[in-house]
Amino acid sequence: MHELSVANQIVERALEVAKEKKAKKIKSIELAVGELSLLGEEQLKFWVKEILKSKEIGKDVQIKVNSVKAKIKCKKCGYEGNLKPANQDHFQPVFFCPDCGESDIQIEGGRDCVIKKVQVQI
């Protein structure tokens, strides 16, 4: 839902590192988006491209988004691993342990949005 503000942060950072390296072009940006991050991958891609379109350095940028699976740990039965398809009965997974149904679970991964790398041309 806040893809635009996150996209602005990504572009700002990419422009910063491109400037540091005295790059002429930003060729691609690789992101890792967690499935529990509340960010839509398509919208995020769209906005990053859209913002960079108006700048010579980034007008042909490619955006790669790797989806990161959620990782949870159940505080009751000790299950460690991904959510299972049965957990995902709405646009967001509902947070129950796929093994025992407990709601008291720890989210260990899949919440973040990470800039993995920026590819530039000198």
Place this chain on the structure above:
Amino acid sequence: MKIIQPREGETFDIELEESLLSKNRELADNNRKILDENEIIAIDVMGSIGSGKTSLIKNLIKGLKAGHRIGVIAGDLTTEIDAERLREGSTQVLQVNTGKECHLDANLIKRALENIKLKEIDILFIENVGNLICPAEFPLGAHKRLVVISVTEGPYMVVKHPFIFREADIVVINKIDLQVQMGVSAAKLKEDVLKINKKAKVVLTNCVTGEGVKEIIKCMNFQ
């Protein structure tokens, strides 16, 4: 020393591995430190548009003002309506306008805290932007997270937004006087919350009469 550098036209990767949300979390931790140093308990009040966040804070101020000095940060897109509504009974009210942003973030709160006389308050209510999705992802550094929903929003508010309820310490179900007219059961909403988050304290309220407000104050454990 010979340094090998990329030649003109060459392409190479800059490995970053930078988390975009961790920056907010760091700022939130820092806000918490500032609040603790000044012995302030902060409550992040979240909820959708029209659920009764401002009315609830007004009621809480009324119930707490005798023994406490209260500050409010009112978050909104562009208007100052909420700050005006909350002025009565608060020692300090600060409006934070996010412009186009759908949530408050830790950086905005950091800036707000710089503009509040922290020694003059001991409770701080932070009214988040009306939204049940984005605020869940941006902790502000508050000690407690409170979510307000109302029966007028329909029967599916909890099951549709599990994230925000999962992270809430207190959940308020408001406008319980309208259950019959709306055909929505507050007890069922409460059940939905406890299914996702069994540690949450769920309180039913009517912010017009003030019903339930004392119970929320009890849940907040103010000294």
